[in-house]
Amino acid sequence: MxxxxxxxxxxxxxxxxxxxxxxxxxxxxxxxxxxxxxxxxxxxxxxxxxxxxxxxxxxxxxxxxxxxxxxxxxxxxxxxxxxxxxxxxxxxxxxxxxxxxxxxxxxxxxxxxxxxxxxxxxxxxxxxxxxxxxxxxxxxxxxxxxxxxxxxxxxxxxxxxxxxxxxxxxxxxxxxxxxxxxxxxxxxxxxxxxxxxxxxxxxxxxGTLPQAEPEWAKEAKAKAGLKAIEAARTSSGPSLLVLATTDHLPGTAKAGEDRIGGSNATNATTARSEYAPFAGRRWPLVRVPDLARAREILVGEFPYAADVVDAVLRDLAGRPHVHLRPILIVGPPGSGKSRLARRLAEVLGLGWQIISCGGVSDSSLNGTSRQWGTGRASVPLQLLKRLGMACAVIVLDEIEKAASGRQNGSMLDGLLTLTADPQSFFDPYVEHPVDLSGISWIATANELTSLRKDHGALVDRFRIFSMPSPRREDLPVLVRGIMAEIRSERGLDERWLPDLDGDEEALIEQHFDGGSVRRVRRLCETIVAGRDGLAPRH
Known part of the structure; x- marks a missing residue:
């Protein structure tokens, strides 16, 4: 050798x-x-x-x-x-x-x-x-x-x-x-x-760093100016072409603009005019943030769900952009499932939309055809268009409560189609395949018995995590998070609505019988209302 x-x-x-x-x-x-x-x-x-x-x-x-x-x-x-x-x-x-x-x-x-x-x-x-x-x-x-x-x-x-x-x-x-x-x-x-x-x-x-502009940049400037250069830079980063074209649709890209706000306002736009600015462009994806920092924030807010947070974040390690495989969080009412789903999206830098599934009895999640007067694109495509991004989170809250009838289509059947091949989902409104692979699905449920029985194939698409209930020792963390939410909803900072003091926290602990984040929220709102009542009027 x-x-x-x-x-x-x-x-x-x-x-x-x-x-x-x-x-x-x-x-x-x-x-x-x-x-x-x-x-x-x-x-x-x-x-x-x-x-x-x-x-x-x-x-x-x-x-x-x-x-x-x-x-x-x-x-x-x-x-x-x-x-x-x-x-x-x-x-x-x-x-x-x-x-x-x-x-x-x-x-x-x-x-x-x-x-x-x-x-x-x-x-x-x-x-x-x-x-x-x-x-x-x-x-x-x-x-x-x-x-x-x-x-x-x-x-x-x-x-x-x-x-x-x-x-x-x-x-x-x-x-x-x-x-x-x-x-x-x-x-x-x-x-x-x-x-x-x-x-x-x-x-x-x-001090001899070359500053010469590359030939492709000179050509791009000559042809289309700075916009073309920016488009070339964007296409080299993480991005997706969600909708390739609208040229197959009737009308023009500007059809109906002159009628917006007029007597025929309900038909002011067409599918082509609505999505032409969106088509043929690569829309950016969100890079994976500092996962250690994300974990610190999420576990700080949900200490009782640290195992769920770790499992979700571990799946992002090494990925070029944020995308979560379908997640189903199962836990008792009031355990904070929906709030955790929303905070996952926010901390990871994604836009989000919550869909309450209780009583939904149609398949409009998948979009409706243009042959109807109220035709519209699928909910995921609408969300991406609104955000100007190729990725987002859709939270399906209490998915087990969606109606099981199929007279007007079934939301759960439609969801099975959306998650089967998201890279080439055929949207009935734009009548063209769209790439929805940047959508992350997070569902919540109180229990899975009926869902497994009627939609076992759909349940198999999700990774299932059990959401524990908050413990008494988690109260200080929960209270701080809830007070931050109340401040955000009211548009106030901590000077105008400070966190609860020791006596106020002790009062909540005295009335907390475990289990429900909603109850803690109501107790916090009661104390805030009491503060408002005692505040001096000028």
Whole structure:
């Protein structure tokens, strides 16, 4: 066996070497990830499971991920046919791996990063390598993370390692400028993203930073001005084309504008004029926020539901944008289910709409055809149009109380259609498929017996979480949250409506018999009303 062959893993590149630009990727990303895997798990070739597991730090999920990527890399490198298709598939596996590993190391990785607790273990080293490879593939989120990673290593740089600092500066300055970097294409090899960052960082320090405008920007200005440039920038970020076109609809994009407010005001707009400004445009998605901070806020408000909060946020780790798989929160009346659903949307930066399902006896959630005088688009499409975003949360409150009759259609049957293939839902109003994959569905229910019996297929689409009731020790947190809501509803700040004092909180505790957030709300409102009654009149 020749020296430093792939089998022994000797000389495999580490993250620090990559950030220094010493070991540029000369071959495919699959070959590079193979070398990294061999450096942390040499037994991947022919060792037993126990040996490989030990080399992977004793973490079964991490070991399974490493083994899965090893197999994917082998499949890519051994493909003798379509090289482009093989590399595209492996790139897809890398993106998926980042999300999986992000969920595995969600909590302790964030803590390690913040506190810089000692040397990285095999999991952190592997995760950082995946991030650098994704940055080379053009992932904007990974490029932004590269700046943080380079700064962390730059703080501990030694003699001759100034390129770590240049890399950190270059990535910080230019990660959001995709035109400054070569675009990765399957079969074309690596882009040298880190080397470009080092070059830009060094230029920034020496005052020779290039300021020339790229050719595509000049052409865009000449053709359509600044608007076209902004559209080009938007399309490179996380976004969705929700509705491709309205050209198939009758009339014109401006039809009916002259009649708005006139005697025929109910027919002032048409489907085409209403949605033409919305069609053919990519609408932005919301990036995943700081999950540690989001958890701090939500658990602070719902300490008795910490397990539910953790399960929901864990699913977002490693994702490029916010999207929740369908969630069904089941708990007793007054336990705060609807409030938790709304606060999840707000803390994650999403717009939201609550639909009370009690007594709903039609399928208007899915939209109505233009053949009716009151035709309208589906509720999700209306919500996205109103927000100007491609993602939002729809809360289906007390979903088990929706009517079971089907004379005018069924809301629950329609919901099954909406969640079956959200990327190509056919909206009857615009008569065209729309991409509703950015919609996150959160349902609440007091119990599931009847829903499971009549709509078992729908229940299977949701992840089900049990919502516990608030405990007596949770009262101080609940009261503070409720007072904040009352202030928000009244448009007041804390100077005009302060939190309850100790005597007032003791009074609520005296009358709290457990279980219901609604009862705590009524008690708070009673005390606030008493304050108003005692306030001096001028």
């Amino acid at each position: 020749r020296k430093n062959s792939p089998r022994d893993g000797a000389g495999a590149p580490c993250v620090r070497d990559l950030l220094l630009g010493k070991l540029p990727l000369r071959n495919s990303h699959a070959r590079h990830i193979q070398a990294v895997i061999l450096s942390i798990c040499p037994a991947i070739f022919d060792g037993g499971r126990e040996i490989m597991l030990a080399q992977c730090g004793g973490s079964p999920p991490f070991f399974e991920l490493v083994r899965g990527l090893w197999r994917a890399a082998n499949t890519c490198l051994n493909n003798k046919g379509d090289r482009i298709a093989a590399e595209t598939r492996f790139a897809s596996d890398l993106f998926e791996a980042r999300g999986i590993l992000g969920r595995i190391t969600y909590v302790h990785t964030a803590i390690d990063r913040d506190l810089d607790l000692g040397p990285d273990g095999p999991e952190e080293e592997f995760f950082d390598t995946v991030r650098l490879l994704l940055a080379d593939l053009g992932d904007r989120e990974a490029r932004a993370e590269t700046a943080d990673l380079a700064w962390r290593h730059a703080r501990l740089r030694g003699r001759g390692e100034d390129d770590l600092l240049y890399c950190a500066v270059g990535a910080s300055l230019h990660a959001d400028e995709p035109w400054r970097f070569q675009e990765w294409r399957p079969g074309g090899g690596p882009t040298g993203f880190v080397r470009d960052c080092i070059e830009f960082g060094r230029a920034a320090f020496t």
